[in-house]
Amino acid sequence: MSILKVEKVVSGYEHMQILHQISLEVQEGQIVSLLGPNGAGKTTLLRVIFGILPLRQGKVYFKGEDISDIPPERMPRLGMCYVPQEENVFPSLTIQENLEMGAFILKAGCKPRMEEIYKLFPDLSNRRKSRAGELSGGMRQMLAIGRALMLNPQMLLLDEPSSGLSPLLVDIIFERIKKLNEAGVTIFLVEQNAQALQCADRAYILEGGEMKAEGSAREILKDEEIGRLYLGR
Ligand SMILES: Nc1ncnc2c1ncn2[C@@H]1O[C@H](COP(=O)(O)OP(=O)(O)O)[C@@H](O)[C@H]1O
Numbered sequence: 001m002s003i004l005k006v007e008k009v010v011s012g013y014e015h016m017q018i019l020h021q022i023s024l025e026v027q028e029g030q031i032v033s034l035l036g037p038n039g040a041g042k043t044t045l046l047r048v049i050f051g052i053l054p055l056r057q058g059k060v061y062f063k064g065e066d067i068s069d070i071p072p073e074r075m076p077r078l079g080m081c082y083v084p085q086e087e088n089v090f091p092s093l094t095i096q097e098n099l100e101m102g103a104f105i106l107k108a109g110c111k112p113r114m115e116e117i118y119k120l121f122p123d124l125s126n127r128r129k130s131r132a133g134e135l136s137g138g139m140r141q142m143l144a145i146g147r148a149l150m151l152n153p154q155m156l157l158l159d160e161p162s163s164g165l166s167p168l169l170v171d172i173i174f175e176r177i178k179k180l181n182e183a184g185v186t187i188f189l190v191e192q193n194a195q196a197l198q199c200a201d202r203a204y205i206l207e208g209g210e211m212k213a214e215g216s217a218r219e220i221l222k223d224e225e226i227g228r229l230y231l232g233r
């Protein structure tokens with residue numbers, strides 16, 4: 001079943017149209033990657049899906065429901081969470097406090113959930129009392145994902161989780177994303193880094209606000225022309 005469906009979406013900022021008739025689908029249980037160079041419109045598309053930026057044409061469906069006009073604050077309750085690329089943690093709060101803040105809209109206690117997240121990200125567990133502002137980029141990305149997981153989402157939207165990380169940390173973050181997916185979370189992974197193809201099931205290539213290609217991650221990885229034209233290889 002497709003958990004997310006984007007249908008011919010047109011959107012942009014003021015008089016500028018950025019996204020031109022964008023369509024894509026994410027099947028439940030998969031990791032689907034959206035790859036494209038800087039300025040392609042990746043973040044803009046995430047904002048449209050999550051309801052931060054209005055769409056001008058087209059539709060977005062989540063679990064079969066039309067969410068095109070649903071505001072972002074209602075999305076977590078529907079089962080979708082969004083981890084922006086930057087400013088995704090509270091720097092002055094500790095790891096533990098950040099996780100607690102992630103669950104503030106839940107009435108039920110959040111302790112058991114937090115322990116599950118610490119199990120998934122042992123590095124966070126060892127430093128519960130450290131302030132987020134003192135963490136390395138990789139740890140901060142894990143914390144930002146952990147915060148979103150406090151709401152127990154069925155689907156996560158991740159905006160360039162590997163950006164600015166050292167090659168070793170890039171491997172680790174993609175490995176954790178894979179583990180998270182194996183635990184049952186569907187993932188829409190926006191990246192400039194083609195390494196995302198190694199953990200994705202399917203991929204889409206966005207450039208200049210247009211969808212240029214789609215296919216299984218393996219097909220996209222093998223395709224030399226796509227690699228040369230869009231992935232800087
Ligand atoms: N708030 C904004 N106002 C006007 N233009 C914007 C805004 N945010 C992004 N853009 C423009 O939209 C285009 C796509 O940007 P973005 O979605 O951030 O791309 P990506 O995430 O793929 O790097 C770029 O040309 C960018 O300059």
Ligand SMILES: [Mg+2]
Pocket residue numbers: 042043044085159
């Ligand atoms: Mg972006």
